[in-house]
Structures are given as structure tokens and as C-alpha cells.
Amino acid sequence: LDTVLAANMILNMDLSTFLLLPVHLLVWLYSVVSFLPWYFLTGAQEKKALAKRMKAKSIKGQAEGPYRSLDHFDSLARVDFPGKDTLDKLFDHAVQRFGKAQCLGTRTVLSEENETQPSGKVFKKVLILGDYKWVTYEELDIEVNLFGSGLAAVGQQPKNTIAIFCETRAEWMITAQSCFRRNFPLVTFYATLGEDAVAFGLNECEVTHLVTSVVLLETKLKSILPQIPKLRHIIYVDNKSISTAGYPETVQIHSMQYIKELGAKPENCEQIVRPIPSDLAVIMYTSGSTGRPKGVIIIHSNLISGMTGQCERIPDLGPKDTYIAYLPLAHVLELTAEISCVTYGCKIGYSSPQTLSDQSTKIKKGSKGDCSELRPTLMAAVPEIMDRINKNVMSKVQEMNCVQRTLFKLAYDYKLEQIKQGYDAPLCNLLFKKVRALLGGNVRMMLSGGAPLSPATQRFMNICFCCPVGQGYGLTETCGAGTITEVADYSTGRVGAPLICCEVKLRDWVEGGYTKLDKPHPRGEILIGGPNVALGYYRNESSNSGDFFLDENGQRWFCTGDVGEMHPDGCLQIVDRKKDLVKLQAGEYVSLGKVESALKNCALIDNICAYANSDQNYVISFVVPNQKKLTALANQKSIKGTWEEICTHPFMEVEVLREIKEVATSIKLQRFEIPVKVHLSPEPWTPETGLVTDAFKLKRKELKNHYLHDIERMYGRK
Structure with missing residues (x-):
């Protein structure tokens, strides 16, 4: 009877399924033969135990919290390196440790061409990009000194704000480190922020000096300069000359190179006024989903403690790592990621969403995108970008022939089942080599933030890019710090346990139907407290009184407006948003x-x-x-x-x-x-x-x- 049934099954199979029978047999044989050696040699048992362990618990034993990481349960972490309690000290420490190592890398544009689309629209595409050119830590230190001295020479004073309105590039980081070293509080704006919002922020902070790029100067800033009466100096970072015709006479326009030349003059090498931990480091204007942008007041100690918590969740961060930088540096996720990479001796290669991969919009067909050239090991991404990668790859899979598509699905489903159990499938990883190559083929960890990442997309990244995706939760108001999933945690839909720098508690939101008594897990509005919580919003007392508060111990808390659910192992899941609720x-x-x-x-x-x-x-x-x-x-x-x-x-x-x-x-x-x-x-x-x-x-x-x-x-x- 078994023989007859088997024969009927074979007769009813289509050709592709029949041809894949040996593949199924091979995978089964591989699993049987290799599982036990792989299980013990790779420490799979220990990794699974780490994934299942209790990660945080309530310090008072109450359902609403506060919840604190078990890795730093008795107190909240404030610094990663003893005594390095300001951003300038962190940078000095990095220069001493990694002086001659490569630090910041940029690709030069060798040539461009215009390409007309079928719709008739013309897009400018990069024809050829050169190799990455690197600046070492010691060379960056010199650049930072020169630019800081030059800014002081044109009137920038310690504790007076200076603004940066620029795309993500090496010059952004040079500007930031120069300002941190000389106690010039940095006011940041997204490069895509509207003109009215930029003018509002510059006036609110009474900025006299502004760093920008030629493109933004000519397309956005020029028209609003008459609305910014206190602005006196504009420094553009591009290595070119521009015409100053049509600009207000009250504003002087300089190149970054000119400012550095000023800084090199002996008479401008004056005593540097260094910051202390409580000094203002950044006023970060959020693009915001509603209303006018708000400037978040962040002091040095806020950023130091936030990065201390973030770096603890990235295993083996160090000089062997290469980070690809393309997200807006005016976003707290990117800013803290890059400063952390510099602190730990990583290389940072600059990119943009338009040049990231070989298929990006500004990469000429047949040319290498930045990922292919840089081969990064670390990468941050917002869920929107991961969703696009997911849909693009799956769309390509649908275009494969029947056998290729079936092989891909077989490998995908097999590895999916392995990952769900906390294991891996090294043989299947060979089939995803071409997919991994989209991001350079060398990524060992990705960090997702900015919005919830869907479980399906997270699993796709785990499977096809063969690396863990650390999903994080944090806000500008908490210096990007809040929670991050551990590398060993193979669950989806959660954002991990509180970082070692902060604690999390839940507050009942009865109107929305969320309380600490909910089953199976307590739920409520997420509050984050700790030394990483910002001081408030610049000149916005009404929001400060509603969103920030001090507890009985003097600890600052921020009311996020997000609704969370706390799992028994101390990991948080985002389930709703108060502002998104409509009756x-x-x-x-x-x-x-x-x-x-x-x-x-x-x-x-x-x-x-x-x-x-x-x-x-x-x-x-x-x-x-x-x-x-x-x-x-x-x-x-x-x-x-x-x-x-x-x-x-x-x-x-x-x-x-x-x-x-x-x-x-x-x-x-x-x-x-x-x-x-x-x-x-x-x-x-x-x-x-x-x-x-x-x-x-x-x-x-x-x-x-x-x-x-x-x-x-x-x-x-x-």
C-alpha cells in the first residue's frame, strides 16, 4: 500500500517538484549529519539560553515598572570610559588610541551625466564614483582644531549657538567635533526641512553662524536670509567658489577651506574653552509629524549616557568594523551611531540613499554603489528602507524561472524554521550570497530604528542578509536610547529590554483601553527615565510641563506618547500610539x-x-x-x-x-x-x-x- 501511495504521489508531482526531490533529500541528510557538530561547536546552546534569559525586571516588583536591565540593575550607567564624560574627551580618547587608523571616508564624483526617463523627466545620475578616500584619526584631529580655531576667529563664542543645515557627509562630523571641542552648542536641522521651519529655528536660537552646503545655500537659504536678522556668517563646506551676488550685505559668506586657513594662523590659536558634562551640546530640531519643529535641548552628559547604553548592545564593536553612513546626521540615531563608531575606532564611509547600492537611482547601470565599494560590517536603517529592499528582492524572485524560484523558497522556508528555533542554516546561506551582495556581502549586524519594523521584514533581513537585526526604540528626547534587542534574541515584533542607561515604566491610558492589569501582559503609555533624557524643548514651556517631569529622586522622565506591552522576560513591544487614535x-x-x-x-x-x-x-x-x-x-x-x-x-x-x-x-x-x-x-x-x-x-x-x-x-x- 505504501508503495502504491508513493507511486501516486510521484505521478501527481509537477516536473520541478520531482527534480527537487534529490535537493530535499540532500538538505535532510545535511541536517542529520551536521546538526550535532554545528550545535556544540558554535555555542548554539549558550546562544539559545541567552535568548530565553530574563533581560530586565521591575525594580519595585510592580507590573507597571520601572523596569531596568539585569546587566546593570543596581544603578544606571552614565559613562562607558571612566572620566570621559564630555564629547570632546571621547574624541580625544579615540585619537590617542587609533591615531593612524582610517576614520572618515568619502567617494569622489569623477563625472556625471543626465539621463532622460521614459516619462520625459530628466534625472542627474552619477556616471562614475571613485574609490573611498580616507582621513585618519590624527588627520581628523588636525581638521577639527583648524576649523574650530577658524570659527573662533570669525566671532563664534563659547556657549553661543552655531547651526548646521547640511547633508550627511564627512564635513558634518568635522563641524560637530569642532563645536564639541570648543563648547559651541550645535543647532541641527534636517537637510529636507522646509524653509519656513529652518528660518523659525535659526531665529528662535538667535544663530549668528551657520554651516551649510552650496546646494542648500542656493536652493533653500538664499530666499529666507532677509527673515533671519541676527545671522552674520555662512560657511559652506564644498570645495568650490560661489558668487555672493544677491545675498544680504549683513551676511558674510566663507568657504570651509578659508575658515581652516584662518584657524592655522598663529594669532588665532587661542586658549580653548572646554565643555563640562552639564553644558549644552546640541539643540536638535525634529522634523516632527505635526506643527512647528521643536528644538530638543541635549547636554553632553545626555549623549554620553545614551551612547553608553547603545554600545553595550553591539557586541565586539571596534576597529575591525566599517559603518556606512547615509541617514540624516541631524537625526539622533545617526548622530549617536557615528560618534559611537569614532569612539570605538571604526571606519565610517559616507553614502546617500541615492548611491547606496548598485541599483540606486544615482548610480549608472554597471557601476558600483557605495555598499559594494565599502563592504560595511555595520549598518543602520529605518524600516521604510528595509521594506523597500524586501519588496524589491521578492519581486526579483517572482521573475525567476520555476526551478530557481522553488529552490529559493525551499531555502527560505528551511532557514525560517531554523531561525524560529534559534538556530542557523549555513548551507542555505550560500544561496543568499547574491542578495547579501546588495549591501556589500559583509554586514554582521543591522540596527533598525525610527518606526516599528514588521516581523515579516525582520525575518527577511535575518534570512537573506544572514545577520541579526537589532530593533531599537528611542526618541530625540531620550538621545535615541531606550531599548534595543540583543543579538541572541531571535523573537520578532519586540524592541528589546531597557538599555543599561535608562529605565522604562508603563502608565495607564484608560481612554485607549491600556492598563497595568491587562492580560496576558501589562500595557500602557511608555515613560523613559534616566541620565539620557534631554532637558526639554527650547523655549517651549507648555510642552515641557506636559512631556517631561522629575520624580521624587530627581530623575528626569519623558512621556513618549507610545503605548507598550511588557513581556515576562523584560522586553518591550510597541502596540499603539496615543496620537494615532481616532474615535x-x-x-x-x-x-x-x-x-x-x-x-x-x-x-x-x-x-x-x-x-x-x-x-x-x-x-x-x-x-x-x-x-x-x-x-x-x-x-x-x-x-x-x-x-x-x-x-x-x-x-x-x-x-x-x-x-x-x-x-x-x-x-x-x-x-x-x-x-x-x-x-x-x-x-x-x-x-x-x-x-x-x-x-x-x-x-x-x-x-x-x-x-x-x-x-x-x-x-x-x-
């Missing part, structure tokens, strides 16, 4: 963030914003569709036209809604949470459009204003 007409509460996170799993969707009016009884949505998938669907339905015409075709809205409902039903969203109507946007949402922040968080107010006509249409008013 519908019938009384149901809808978490817009929860809906968006769930529906991003829809193959037709690249990005989505859920929206609801309290005087309506249903949710609507704006969607940036996946161009490749939607175009293929349009071709199947014989719908022709430009990309814009496809997106505005009523039938395509119906199809996207149908898939949204299928996905929503499969993941058990409530009926009232599922969008009833949809608008398809042909233009992606980028920081440049002003519809998302630099961390790709949705700007709900701007999105509402942008799609006001469509909101009225979908709610039946037009």
Missing part, C-alpha cells in the same frame, strides 16, 4: 498606526496613510502603490495609459481595495478598522515632498492638507 462616530476607537502597519503587508502597497474623521463612521486611506505590481495588474485587466492614468483609474482603486480587505481579513483587523475607500497616489512620499519625516514617519497634518479634496470626495461631500 469614530459610532464610538469605536481606531488606531491608525496599527491599521497602516498591518496593511503594509499588501503586495500592491508601498506606503499607506489611514485617515478617519470623528464625525464619520468609516476609515479611508491614501496609498502609494507598488508601480511594478499595479502596472502588471493593469496589463492583465487591459487598462492602458501613463502611470498617473493607471493610478486614477476607478477600477484600479477597486482592485487595491479588494486586496486591502483580503489582507485585513487574514490578519483579523476589526471591520471598522478596514478602509472603505482609497486614493492612489502616483507620486511617492519622500522627505523632499514634505509628506514624511526624514525617518519616513507620516506627517498626518501635511498629508491631510495635501489630499483634502480626495478626503471630501471619499466622504461624499464632493
Whole structure:
């Protein structure tokens, strides 16, 4: 009977499955033969024990906390290196330890060309990028000294603010280290921040000196300079000359090279005024998802303690590591990551989202992207970028022939099962070599922050890039520090235990239905306390009184507005956001963030914003569709036209809604949470459009204003 059944099974198999039988047999044999030696030789048992261990617990034994890491339970960590309690001391320490080692690297643009797209739009693409050119720690120290002396020579005073409005590049870090050394508090702005927001921040901080790039000077700053009466000096970082025609006479414009030449003159080598831990280091303007930007007041000791906590979660951080820097340096995640890398002797290679990989928009086909050239070992990314990588790779998989696709799925599913159990699949890793090559093939750890990372995307990165993804949770107001998952933790959907520099507690939010008595785990608004918590918002007492407070022990706390759930092992999971909660007409509460996170799993969707009016009884949505998938669907339905015409075709809205409902039903969203109507946007949402922040968080107010006509249409008013 068994023989007959087996014969019937073989007869019913398609050819590809039949051909893969030897592969299945080989994998099974490999697992049997190699598992025990691998298990004991790689320390798998110890790693699994680390993953399962208790990581944090309540210091008072109460469900709401405060929860503190068991690795530093008796007190909160404030410094990583004894006595190095300011940012300038950390840098001096790094120069002494790693003087002749490479520190900052930049690729030179050898040539450019314009490329016209089928739509007629012209994009400037980099034709050829050169090799990375490196500055050593000792050379960087000299640059920092010269630039700091030059700034002092043109009137910059200790404890007076100086602003930087510039893209991520080596000159940004040179400026920052120069300011930290001479106690010039640094005011930071995202390069994509709007002109009005930049003018507001510069005036609020009464800035007299500003460091920027030629592009930002000519495209954004020039028009608003008359609105900034106290600004006297602008320093541009590019190695070129520009015309000063059309600029206010009250403003002097200098090149960075000129300022360094000033700093080299003997008469300008005056005594340096060094900071103390309580001195102001940075006023960091957040792009914010609502309203005017807020300047977060961060002192030296805040950043030092925050980085102490972060670095403890990155095993073996040191001179063997290479970090690729492309996220905005005006974001606390990138700033603390780069300062930490410098502190530990890592190399930092600069990049941009447009030149990151061989397939990036500004890399000419056939040329090497920055990852291929640099081969980084460490990388930070926001979930939006990881989601894009996931969808692009899976789209390529669908284009493979049947056998290749089946092999990929076999390896993917096998490794997925191994990872879920806390193991690895070294043989399968060979099949993912080409995928790993997208990021240089050498990444040993990725850090995700800025927004929740979906479990599916986290697993994809674990499997295809063969490295752990440390998902972190923190805010500008906590210097980016809060929680980070440990490398050994193979769970998904969580952001890890509190770092050794801070503690976390939960506060009941009864209106939202979250309390410390919830089962199976306590839930509530997340509060973060510790020496990493900033002093507040610059000249914004109303927000300070509501968002920051001191406890009975004098410790500062920040009320995040995020809702968390604390697991028994002391790890946190983000489950909601207070500001994302909308009450519908019938009384149901809808978490817009929860809906968006769930529906991003829809193959037709690249990005989505859920929206609801309290005087309506249903949710609507704006969607940036996946161009490749939607175009293929349009071709199947014989719908022709430009990309814009496809997106505005009523039938395509119906199809996207149908898939949204299928996905929503499969993941058990409530009926009232599922969008009833949809608008398809042909233009992606980028920081440049002003519809998302630099961390790709949705700007709900701007999105509402942008799609006001469509909101009225979908709610039946037009």
C-alpha cells in the first residue's frame, strides 16, 4: 500500500517538484549529519539560553515598572570610559588610541551625466564614483582644531549657538567635533526641512553662524536670509567658489577651506574653552509629524549616557568594523551611531540613499554603489528602507524561472524554521550570497530604528542578509536610547529590554483601553527615565510641563506618547500610539498606526496613510502603490495609459481595495478598522515632498492638507 501511495504521489508531482526531490533529500541528510557538530561547536546552546534569559525586571516588583536591565540593575550607567564624560574627551580618547587608523571616508564624483526617463523627466545620475578616500584619526584631529580655531576667529563664542543645515557627509562630523571641542552648542536641522521651519529655528536660537552646503545655500537659504536678522556668517563646506551676488550685505559668506586657513594662523590659536558634562551640546530640531519643529535641548552628559547604553548592545564593536553612513546626521540615531563608531575606532564611509547600492537611482547601470565599494560590517536603517529592499528582492524572485524560484523558497522556508528555533542554516546561506551582495556581502549586524519594523521584514533581513537585526526604540528626547534587542534574541515584533542607561515604566491610558492589569501582559503609555533624557524643548514651556517631569529622586522622565506591552522576560513591544487614535462616530476607537502597519503587508502597497474623521463612521486611506505590481495588474485587466492614468483609474482603486480587505481579513483587523475607500497616489512620499519625516514617519497634518479634496470626495461631500 505504501508503495502504491508513493507511486501516486510521484505521478501527481509537477516536473520541478520531482527534480527537487534529490535537493530535499540532500538538505535532510545535511541536517542529520551536521546538526550535532554545528550545535556544540558554535555555542548554539549558550546562544539559545541567552535568548530565553530574563533581560530586565521591575525594580519595585510592580507590573507597571520601572523596569531596568539585569546587566546593570543596581544603578544606571552614565559613562562607558571612566572620566570621559564630555564629547570632546571621547574624541580625544579615540585619537590617542587609533591615531593612524582610517576614520572618515568619502567617494569622489569623477563625472556625471543626465539621463532622460521614459516619462520625459530628466534625472542627474552619477556616471562614475571613485574609490573611498580616507582621513585618519590624527588627520581628523588636525581638521577639527583648524576649523574650530577658524570659527573662533570669525566671532563664534563659547556657549553661543552655531547651526548646521547640511547633508550627511564627512564635513558634518568635522563641524560637530569642532563645536564639541570648543563648547559651541550645535543647532541641527534636517537637510529636507522646509524653509519656513529652518528660518523659525535659526531665529528662535538667535544663530549668528551657520554651516551649510552650496546646494542648500542656493536652493533653500538664499530666499529666507532677509527673515533671519541676527545671522552674520555662512560657511559652506564644498570645495568650490560661489558668487555672493544677491545675498544680504549683513551676511558674510566663507568657504570651509578659508575658515581652516584662518584657524592655522598663529594669532588665532587661542586658549580653548572646554565643555563640562552639564553644558549644552546640541539643540536638535525634529522634523516632527505635526506643527512647528521643536528644538530638543541635549547636554553632553545626555549623549554620553545614551551612547553608553547603545554600545553595550553591539557586541565586539571596534576597529575591525566599517559603518556606512547615509541617514540624516541631524537625526539622533545617526548622530549617536557615528560618534559611537569614532569612539570605538571604526571606519565610517559616507553614502546617500541615492548611491547606496548598485541599483540606486544615482548610480549608472554597471557601476558600483557605495555598499559594494565599502563592504560595511555595520549598518543602520529605518524600516521604510528595509521594506523597500524586501519588496524589491521578492519581486526579483517572482521573475525567476520555476526551478530557481522553488529552490529559493525551499531555502527560505528551511532557514525560517531554523531561525524560529534559534538556530542557523549555513548551507542555505550560500544561496543568499547574491542578495547579501546588495549591501556589500559583509554586514554582521543591522540596527533598525525610527518606526516599528514588521516581523515579516525582520525575518527577511535575518534570512537573506544572514545577520541579526537589532530593533531599537528611542526618541530625540531620550538621545535615541531606550531599548534595543540583543543579538541572541531571535523573537520578532519586540524592541528589546531597557538599555543599561535608562529605565522604562508603563502608565495607564484608560481612554485607549491600556492598563497595568491587562492580560496576558501589562500595557500602557511608555515613560523613559534616566541620565539620557534631554532637558526639554527650547523655549517651549507648555510642552515641557506636559512631556517631561522629575520624580521624587530627581530623575528626569519623558512621556513618549507610545503605548507598550511588557513581556515576562523584560522586553518591550510597541502596540499603539496615543496620537494615532481616532474615535469614530459610532464610538469605536481606531488606531491608525496599527491599521497602516498591518496593511503594509499588501503586495500592491508601498506606503499607506489611514485617515478617519470623528464625525464619520468609516476609515479611508491614501496609498502609494507598488508601480511594478499595479502596472502588471493593469496589463492583465487591459487598462492602458501613463502611470498617473493607471493610478486614477476607478477600477484600479477597486482592485487595491479588494486586496486591502483580503489582507485585513487574514490578519483579523476589526471591520471598522478596514478602509472603505482609497486614493492612489502616483507620486511617492519622500522627505523632499514634505509628506514624511526624514525617518519616513507620516506627517498626518501635511498629508491631510495635501489630499483634502480626495478626503471630501471619499466622504461624499464632493
